[in-house]
Amino acid sequence: MLTLEGVSKTYKTGTFGGKPLDAVRDVSFAVRPGEVVSLIGESGSGKSTIGKMILRLLPPTEGLVSFDGMDVTTLERGALKGYYRRVQGVFQDPFSSYNPIFKADRVLEQVKDGFFPRVPRGEWDRKVEEALHSVSLNPGDCLNKYPHQLSGGQLQRLLVARALLLEIELLVADEIISMLDASTRIDVLNLLGDLKGRGLGILFITHDLSLGHYLSDRIVILRRGRIVEMGGTERVFGNPLHPYTKMLLASVPQLHRKWSDEPDGVTDTSFDGAGELVEVEEDHLVALEDSA
Amino acid sequence: MSLAVDNLQVYYRTLRGDCHALDGVTFAVADGEIMGLAGESGCGKTTLGKSLIRLDGRMRLVGGGAALDGEKLPLGNDKAMDKFRFHEVSIVPQYAMSALNPIRKVGRMISEVLGARGVSYDETLPELRRRLGLVGLDENVLDMYPIELSGGMKQRVVMVLSTLLDPSLLIADELTSALDVSSQKAVSEMLVEFRDRGFVKSAIVITHDLAVLYQIADTILVMYAGKLAEKAPAETIVHAPRHPYTKMLLASLPEVGVTYSEQRLNGIPGRPPSLFDPPTGCRFRHRCPLASEKCLEEPPFVEIEPGHHVACWEA
Numbered sequence: 001m002l003t004l005e006g007v008s009k010t011y012k013t014g015t016f017g018g019k020p021l022d023a024v025r026d027v028s029f030a031v032r033p034g035e036v037v038s039l040i041g042e043s044g045s046g047k048s049t050i051g052k053m054i055l056r057l058l059p060p061t062e063g064l065v066s067f068d069g070m071d072v073t074t075l076e077r078g079a080l081k082g083y084y085r086r087v088q089g090v091f092q093d094p095f096s097s098y099n100p101i102f103k104a105d106r107v108l109e110q111v112k113d114g115f116f117p118r119v120p121r122g123e124w125d126r127k128v129e130e131a132l133h134s135v136s137l138n139p140g141d142c143l144n145k146y147p148h149q150l151s152g153g154q155l156q157r158l159l160v161a162r163a164l165l166l167e168i169e170l171l172v173a174d175e176i177i178s179m180l181d182a183s184t185r186i187d188v189l190n191l192l193g194d195l196k197g198r199g200l201g202i203l204f205i206t207h208d209l210s211l212g213h214y215l216s217d218r219i220v221i222l223r224r225g226r227i228v229e230m231g232g233t234e235r236v237f238g239n240p241l242h243p244y245t246k247m248l249l250a251s252v253p254q255l256h257r258k259w260s261d262e263p264d265g266v267t268d269t270s271f272d273g274a275g276e277l278v279e280v281e282e283d284h285l286v287a288l289e290d291s292a
Numbered sequence: 293m294s295l296a297v298d299n300l301q302v303y304y305r306t307l308r309g310d311c312h313a314l315d316g317v318t319f320a321v322a323d324g325e326i327m328g329l330a331g332e333s334g335c336g337k338t339t340l341g342k343s344l345i346r347l348d349g350r351m352r353l354v355g356g357g358a359a360l361d362g363e364k365l366p367l368g369n370d371k372a373m374d375k376f377r378f379h380e381v382s383i384v385p386q387y388a389m390s391a392l393n394p395i396r397k398v399g400r401m402i403s404e405v406l407g408a409r410g411v412s413y414d415e416t417l418p419e420l421r422r423r424l425g426l427v428g429l430d431e432n433v434l435d436m437y438p439i440e441l442s443g444g445m446k447q448r449v450v451m452v453l454s455t456l457l458d459p460s461l462l463i464a465d466e467l468t469s470a471l472d473v474s475s476q477k478a479v480s481e482m483l484v485e486f487r488d489r490g491f492v493k494s495a496i497v498i499t500h501d502l503a504v505l506y507q508i509a510d511t512i513l514v515m516y517a518g519k520l521a522e523k524a525p526a527e528t529i530v531h532a533p534r535h536p537y538t539k540m541l542l543a544s545l546p547e548v549g550v551t552y553s554e555q556r557l558n559g560i561p562g563r564p565p566s567l568f569d570p571p572t573g574c575r576f577r578h579r580c581p582l583a584s585e586k587c588l589e590e591p592p593f594v595e596i597e598p599g600h601h602v603a604c605w606e607a
Contacts, residue, residue, distance in 0.1 A: 042472035043443070151563055181332040182500060183560035186544040190559075193552040207472060214546040214557075237548060251477040253503035254547055255530050259477060260507075 001201055002031040002054065002087075002170055007063035009049050009225075023049045025225040026063070031170060036192070036202045038212035038233075040248075041222035047205045050222075051174045054203065055089045056080070067170070085115060088163035089172040093179055094155035098147040104158055105143045111165050131161040135191055153184035157191065164195075171195070174205040189215055209252050213237055218283075221245050227277060231284030241286045294494040295321040295344075295461055299356035300367075302343045306350070312567045313339040315518040316356065318593065319601075321461070321494045326487055328505030328526065329498045330541075331515035334564060337498050338386060340515070341463040343367060344496075345383050361460055378409050382459035382492075386466045388450040392438040399434030402453055409457070416456065423452045423491070427482050444475030451482065455491045462492040466499055480508045502545065506530050511599070514538050517564045517575040520593050524600040534596065534607035537576050574604070582606045 009024040024046040031037045041047045052058040053065055056072055065072040067087065075083050091097055098104055105128075112124055119127075132139045135157040142154055150158070156176055163171055173192065177185040192202055193215055206212050212219060213233060220230040221244070229242040240246045253259070277285045299318050304311040313336045321327045329337045343351060344358060344365070353368040360380055366372035385391050393401045402420065403413035421431045427448040438446055447467070455462060464483060468476040486492055497509060505512050505526060512529040514521045514537065522535040533539050540560045550557065562579040565571050574591050577583040586605045593603040 042474065182502070182541055183332055183544055184563075185559070186546065186557045187559040189546070190552070190556060193556075209473070210546045210548045210550070213548050214550055215552050233551070248473055249548065251473040252548055253476070253480075253501070253507045255503055255506055255542070255545065256547070258507055259481065 001033050002065075002067050002203070004028055004030070004050070004054075005064045005066070007050070007053060007060045007065060009046070009053060009058065010061045023225050024053075024060075027222075027225070027227055028063075029220050029227070029230060031201045031203055033169065033201050034196060034199045035218065036196050036204055036216040037218045037220060038216035039203060039205045039220050039222060040207065040209060040212045042207060042248075044224070045222040046225040047207075047222055048174055051089065051172045051203065051205050054172055055087065056083070081115075085166045086168055087170045087172070088166060088168045089174060090156065090159045090163065090176045092175040094152045094159065095147060095179075097159060098155060100147055102146075104145055104147045104150055104155065107158070107162050108165065111162055115166060127165060128161075131164045132158075134164060134195075135161045136187070137161065151184065152180050153188060156180065156188055160188075160191065160195075168200065170201045170203065172203045172205070175207070177211065178206070178208070209237075209248060210254075221248070227285075227287065229284075229286045230277075235281065235284040239284075241280060241284075242288070294323045294325070295358065295360050295496075297344075297356070297358045300340070300343065300358060301354040301356050302339055302347065303352050303354050304339075304350050305352055306568075309568055310352075312518050312570050313351075314343065315567075315570065317515075317520050318356075319513060319520065319523055321496065323493055324487065325511060326484065326495045326497060326509050328502075328509030328512040329496055329515065330500060330502050330505055330512060331521075332500065332564060334517075334567070335515045336518040336567075337515050338465055341383065341465050341496060341498050344461070344463060345377060345381050346370070346373065378405075378454075378459065379457050380459055381461045381463070382454045382457070384447075384450055384454050384462065384464040384467055386498075387470070388467070389443050389446045389470060391450055392446060394438055397435055397437055398441075398449055402434070402456075405453065406456070411457065420452070420456060423456070424449075426485070426489075427452060428478075444471055444479060447471060447475070447479050448482065451479070451486070455486055458491055460493045462486075462495040464495060464497045467497060468504060469499060469501070476504065477507075480504060484508050502530070502542065503547075514541070517570065518567055519575055520601070520603055521576070522600075522602045522604075523593075524602075528600055534600070534602045535604045536580050536582050536606065540579075 005028050007024060007027045011021045011023050013019045013021050027050060039047045039050060053060045059073060108128055129139050137154060137157050142150055142158055147155060177188050196202055204216055216233050219233050219236045221228050223244050229236055229245045240249055277287045279285050297317060297319055299316050300314060301316050302314040304313055331337045347353060357367060358365045365376060406413050406416060424431055429445060429448055468479050471479060487495060499505060509526045511523060512526050513523040516537050522538050529538060533542060544557055544559050546557060560579055565575055573588040577587040591603045591605045593601055595601050596607060
């Protein structure tokens with residue numbers, strides 16, 4: 001469905017753009033319908049940049065982003081609007097995603113104005129109600145309220161409902177639960193899982209390995225803009241091959257294992273993986289060291 | 293006994309009335325203990341940490357107090373508390389990364405902070421260099437501006453500065469929440485090492501992340517809606533919790549190894565009560581699966597086993 005081929009992004013920083021910064025380097029992967037792909041990386045690894053390029057908020061410097069065979073980067077006007085009907089994003093901070101002086105459900109109204117101006121009111125209200133139910137929100141609780149009257153979890157779910165109104169096929173979820181409380185974040189995760197069951201493809205961008213593992217079918221691990229390891233969730237987490245992946249897994253705080261029980265040396269960060277991606281087994285690619 | 297907090301009540305003054313952010317908490321932190329303080333946002337954990345060092349203009353001490361090393365802390369008196377700040381009680385604030393002055397070089401900023409406490413920068417410098425070395429920072433960070441440092445480096449600078457005068461109590465608020473997993477591990481382990489080396493006698497680590505606390509804390513205190521829910525050694529909280537809130541909180545944490553399709557986790561339905569007009573009785577009862585008639589009465593925070601305190605009738 002969505003494919004990225006050799007995508008790179010260079011930001012120009014410094015005075016007059018004198019210092020190029022390679023945020024994303026030669027990244028290729030695909031998201032199939034009904035599949036959750038997690039993009040995992042630390043800050044500065046380029047994961048959000050990739051999300052923004054897919055949503056066409058940024059143009060890639062090189063490479064091709066395509067959706068069902070059409071080149072996303074060159075879409076204009078009508079075609080772009082058609083693309084946004086099928087692909088939507090939800091971002092990290094629910095409180096800054098909303099205009100604080102508009103009622104929260106105005107985002108749903110804007111979808112009607114922008115995409116379905118001719119749908120009759122009654123039918124539209126039914127659609128809204130259905131979308132709210134599918135994200136387990138009670139319409140009475142959240143319609144006609146200002147953003148500050150709703151919790152972060154409710155606001156994030158309202159944004160997902162907004163995306164569902166468009167009958168999207170791909171959702172780019174960029175750190176959508178990192179601002180939420182432990183007791184509500186799991187509900188939003190379960191919601192994504194349910195939507196996946198209905199055939200929605202999800203690109204789940206996160207820095208949290210356990211969240212990535214909980215939800216996704218496939219994992220892409222990024223480091224400094226490059227993919228260091230990718231493949232099926234079980235293969236990557238069950239048999240991590242790249243030292244960076246191993247280091248990440250060893251650093252995740254967990255309730256059944258203490259850091260102090262780990263042998264030393266696993267957290268060695270002296271490597272600089274810049275090798276080619278090699279397929280080591282079916283559905284498992286690793287960028288091993290050039291020198292190795 | 294390093295710190296003893298007795299029935300501390302701190303309210304926020306707002307136009308809508310008092311927000312009962314901290315409604316009578318009583319607990320103790322032993323010498324050499326790292327106590328983790330966990331709970332959802334809005335449960336009063338940051339208020340508790342802040343009220344032990346400085347009440348800001350909106351906060352009002354309503355009742356109770358705290359004693360550090362046997363000496364009563366004048367929490368309500370901003371001037372009198374000054375004697376204790378930095379020397380005895382020190383804080384690593386939330387968003388420590390933005391706690392550094394952006395237009396001062398790190399060294400100059402540290403010298404100004406020390407100067408304000410009447411401590412000579414030049415005399416402290418060798419110790420400062422040694423401690424920066426301990427946390428893996430080169431001493432030339434002192435000649436850098438904060439913008440030149442990464443998030444993890446800034447966090448370490450703030451930690452070294454906060455503990456420079458060997459305080460008795462360190463309050464670390466969301467120490468690692470903004471860091472990547474690898475720096476999170478390094479910074480957390482650093483705190484333990486500071487305690488082991490005696491730079492701080494005891495510490496309160498405030499975070500919403502129970503998994504991090506399990507790694508570094510000796511005991512964990514769980515708060516809910518301005519009250520204490522449960523306090524026990526970290527091992528007990530994680531493996532044998534008694535309060536239903538602690539149980540449900542732990543059950544909603546995904547771990548590496550748990551997948552949606554095999555084991556579906558559940559959140560806690562509902563949301564915490566408003567603290568402007570807190571409900572009587574147990575504050576968790578509206579979300580609690582075990583709630584009964586008895587819960588209309590407020591459960592006391594009692595010791596059910598040595599070192600294990602719970603506020604629940606069912607426990």
